[in-house]
Structure formats: C-alpha cells, structure tokens
Amino acid sequence: MLTSKTRLLSLDAFRGFTIAAMFLVNNPGDWGSLYPQLEHAAWSGWTFTDCIFPFFLFxxxxxxxxxxxxxxxxxxxxxxxxxxxxxxxxxxxxxxxxxxxxxxxxxxxxxxxxxxxxxxxxxxxxxxxxxxxxxxxxxxxxxxxxxxxxxxxxxxxxxxxxxxxxxxxxxxxxxxxxxxxxxxxxxxxxxxxxxxxxxxxxxxxxxxxxxxxxxxxxxxxxxxxxxxxxxxxxxxxxxxxxxxxxxxxxxxxxxxxxxxxxxxxxxxTGWALIVFACFYWLLDASPAIHLKNRMIYLMHPFIMYGMNALFLFTLSGLIAKMLGFIHLPQTDGSQPSLHALLYAPIKALPVSAVNASLLFALLFNLTMLIIAWGMWKKRWFVKV
Structure with missing residues (x-):
C-alpha cells in the first residue's frame, strides 16, 4: 500500500521523459527538415510524436x-x-x-x-x-x-x-x-x-x-x-x-x-503502460538495489524534468515564442528572428538539414535541462 509519504520516482521519470520528448519535437531548427518520427502523422496513423500528448494525460x-x-x-x-x-x-x-x-x-x-x-x-x-x-x-x-x-x-x-x-x-x-x-x-x-x-x-x-x-x-x-x-x-x-x-x-x-x-x-494507453512499466521496474520495483541506484543516477535528468513539469512546459513555450517574435536588425538592413540567428551557425555545419534541425532541438533541450537542474539544486518546485 502506498503511504502518504510515498513518491514514485518512476512516475517523475516518465513525466520527465515525456517533457524531454516534447521539447525535442516542438523546437526543431527548421520545421521543413524533420525526421518522420519527430512530426505528427499527417492525419490517420501515428508516429513517436503522437505518443507524447496521450502520455501526458495518462x-x-x-x-x-x-x-x-x-x-x-x-x-x-x-x-x-x-x-x-x-x-x-x-x-x-x-x-x-x-x-x-x-x-x-x-x-x-x-x-x-x-x-x-x-x-x-x-x-x-x-x-x-x-x-x-x-x-x-x-x-x-x-x-x-x-x-x-x-x-x-x-x-x-x-x-x-x-x-x-x-x-x-x-x-x-x-x-x-x-x-x-x-x-x-x-x-x-x-x-x-x-x-x-x-x-x-x-x-x-x-x-x-x-x-x-x-x-x-x-x-x-x-x-x-x-x-x-x-x-x-x-x-x-x-x-x-x-x-x-x-x-x-x-x-x-x-x-x-x-x-x-x-x-x-x-x-x-498501451504504449504508456509499457513505457511506464519499464520506468517502474527500473526505479521502484527492481529488487536489485545496485541496479536501482544506478538507474536513479542515470534517470536523474528525467526526474528533474518531471518534478517541475508544468513550469518547464510553460517556460519552453514562452522561450520558443520569443525566439520567433524578437527580430534583431543587422548591418545589411535585414531583421532576422532570434531563432534564425541562433540556428544560422548550426545550419552552416557540414551535416544534413535534418541533422542540423535535430541538433538545434537537442541544444534547446540541453538549455531546459540546465534550468531544471538549477531549480532542482535550489529545491524550487513550482506547483499550481
């Protein structure tokens, strides 16, 4: 029986995994250059991206x-x-x-x-x-x-x-x-x-x-x-x-x-149950203490995400909007968005367009993880 003091690390980690996945699919460098699994199905059918919202509701x-x-x-x-x-x-x-x-x-x-x-x-x-x-x-x-x-x-x-x-x-x-x-x-x-x-x-x-x-x-x-x-x-x-x-x-x-x-x-719901069961076994149910401790260490980024999920979700949305809304004048008279300026050096790397776009999303995720780590370090947990 769960007691009033019980907290499932597996649920925090699953929530954090879902938040991280959302950051990944919502913040590409270029919406025209995406791996198929990192965008929604055009209509019927499903991709990895389509799993994220039902995971949240579950x-x-x-x-x-x-x-x-x-x-x-x-x-x-x-x-x-x-x-x-x-x-x-x-x-x-x-x-x-x-x-x-x-x-x-x-x-x-x-x-x-x-x-x-x-x-x-x-x-x-x-x-x-x-x-x-x-x-x-x-x-x-x-x-x-x-x-x-x-x-x-x-x-x-x-x-x-x-x-x-x-x-x-x-x-x-x-x-x-x-x-x-x-x-x-x-x-x-x-x-x-x-x-x-x-x-x-x-x-x-x-x-x-x-x-x-x-x-x-x-x-x-x-x-x-x-x-x-x-x-x-x-x-x-x-x-x-x-x-x-x-x-x-x-x-x-x-x-x-x-x-x-x-x-x-x-x-x-089937996928949510299976993915959650994996987190549950590794973080809460496994009888092997050394394995459980190692998994807690490895899953710590997800746990930090999961403990401030609503705040980080909201903050990521604000940041993404501001990256597109803020335009900075350049010496050539152009006014590219802040997003375009940040993406330009990544786009210039000798990698394919989809990989450059993915790299931008990964860096966005890293930025949010640093914020999550800082909040966890200060024990700032924002709830409504």
Whole structure:
C-alpha cells in the first residue's frame, strides 16, 4: 500500500521523459527538415510524436489517483479534494490561454483550445469520478464515453464547411467535432486551419478516457499486491491495450490523434503502460538495489524534468515564442528572428538539414535541462 509519504520516482521519470520528448519535437531548427518520427502523422496513423500528448494525460490520471490517495490518508474531505482539483484545472486552463495570447494579445482571434486547456478540461471532468467513484465506475464511464463519441462521429449528420450535411466524414474539418468547434469557438480555432482544432471540444471525451486509464493504473499501483506482480500486469495490460486498439482501428475508427479516436486512446494507453512499466521496474520495483541506484543516477535528468513539469512546459513555450517574435536588425538592413540567428551557425555545419534541425532541438533541450537542474539544486518546485 502506498503511504502518504510515498513518491514514485518512476512516475517523475516518465513525466520527465515525456517533457524531454516534447521539447525535442516542438523546437526543431527548421520545421521543413524533420525526421518522420519527430512530426505528427499527417492525419490517420501515428508516429513517436503522437505518443507524447496521450502520455501526458495518462500521467495526469496516475497522479490524480495517487495524490488523492495520499490526501485521503491525511483525512482531507471529498469536497476539499474536488475543489482543489477544480482550482488546479482552472489555473492550468488560464496558463494555457495566456500562452496563446503571447506575444500579440489578439483577443479577437486568439486560439481558445490548446494542450494545457485540454489537460485542464480533462482534469476537471475526471475529478468528480476520481473523488466519488470506484474503479468499476470509472471503467464504465470510459466505455460509455467511447461509445457516445463513436456514435456521434459515425452516425450524426452535421454541416461541413460548405454547409453540406455529412455523416462519418472523418476528414479534416468535416467531422462532427469540427462542426461543434466552429459553432462554439468561431474564429478562435487553430490558426493553421480555422475550420477544426486538434484539441477541440468533442474529442475531449475520449481524451478524458486517456486520463481515466491512468487513474485505473493508479488504483493498481496502490493495491496490496507484490511489486513484481504489479509490474508484470502493467506489461500485460499494455500489450492488451495495443491489441484492442488495433482491433478498434480495424472495426471502428482509425488511429488518429487529431480526432482522438477510441482506437487512438486505447492504443496509446498501451504504449504508456509499457513505457511506464519499464520506468517502474527500473526505479521502484527492481529488487536489485545496485541496479536501482544506478538507474536513479542515470534517470536523474528525467526526474528533474518531471518534478517541475508544468513550469518547464510553460517556460519552453514562452522561450520558443520569443525566439520567433524578437527580430534583431543587422548591418545589411535585414531583421532576422532570434531563432534564425541562433540556428544560422548550426545550419552552416557540414551535416544534413535534418541533422542540423535535430541538433538545434537537442541544444534547446540541453538549455531546459540546465534550468531544471538549477531549480532542482535550489529545491524550487513550482506547483499550481
């Protein structure tokens, strides 16, 4: 049983690994020069990059259960717990919205959805279930949400961008979720399309399931079971989710991050379980003390990232925006962005374009790691 003082290093390391992966894919030197696995799938299908966001939501779910479990042991009331979660969700939403406003503060067309906003909505929607329901109730809600979402996407006719009624049009801007987003948000959608949003409202329903899968994992971790048995079943559950996700992709809807299809939610939960199980065995479950200590040393960069994840996520977004927004005049009269100036010497190296772009992302990651190390050294842990 987890006690109120228990902290899973494996969860911090998994969170940190996911943050590091996000820095890598979000900050290339040149968006036109990328390895295929370091960009999202064009539509259906998946790449390494498509794993990152569902990993975040899975981690949110595990953290929700373990955090509430500790607070229940400390005699917090259910109402207190729910209010704390809703307050946290509100702050995360506002931080995400503020990031979207920077640097232009264009309230007329600012994108309202976003990554942090989805995390906030999923947290708020999952919170009552985490506080008041059992794992059986949570599992039933997962099945209900996936069924409701599938029915709406496959059976409900909605007008497309041209106003023509369409059903089961799982194409960019033509699905039911895109219609809802255009109706609700209007001009406040993803600027690359303005007709649909990858973090839209309807697809938040299966995204909540990704969080609840993490909550169910938290139940298993806090159960009175042998730690080796827990690890084995994490792997088995992960393999089962991969298989079920493939079946759903064949029978129902394809694996698609932008639509967060049921097959995507289940399939990515499978990968999250397997990757987390690896961290769990190496950092928390391994009976070999010397191996565990060595792994803690090797995984320390990820652990430092994971202990300040929200702050580093926000800071990286601000830095990336400023690199593109700040332009510096040159003697030849040009005004390149700060990003272009920093990337120029890397681009001039005798390496391929994709490797130069990757090197810039790695250096960005190194910069964030130095910041994370400084915060860890000072014991500065920023939470909301």
């Amino acid at each position: 981690i949110v779910g595990v953290s929700l259960h373990l955090s509430l479990h500790r607070k229940v042991l400390a005699d917090h009331s259910e109402t207190q717990l729910l209010l704390q979660l809703l307050k946290r969700a509100l702050w995360i939403f506002l931080i995400g919205l503020a990031l979207n406003l920077i640097p232009n503060f264009d309230f007329q067309s600012v994108r309202i959805p976003g990554v942090l906003q989805r995390i906030a909505l999923c947290t708020a929607l999952a919170a009552p279930l985490v506080v008041y329901s059992s794992w059986r109730g949570q599992l039933l809600v997962i099945m209900a949400l996936l069924a409701i979402y599938s029915f709406i996407m496959l059976a409900v006719q909605v007008p497309d961008v041209e106003g023509n009624l369409v059903a089961a049009a799982l194409e960019p801007g033509r699905d039911a979720g895109a219609y809802i987003d255009r109706s609700v948000f209007g001009n406040h959608l993803w600027k690359q399309s303005r007709t649909w949003d990858p973090e839209g409202l309807l697809s938040t329903l299966p995204a909540v399931c990704s969080v609840l899968f993490g909550v169910l994992t938290g139940h298993w971790l806090s159960a009175k079971r042998d730690i080796a048995e827990k690890t084995v079943w994490l792997f088995i559950a992960g393999l089962a989710c991969l298989a079920i996700g493939q079946i759903l992709a064949s029978w129902l809807m394809p694996v698609n991050k932008s639509l967060w299809t049921p097959s995507f939610a289940v399939f990515m």
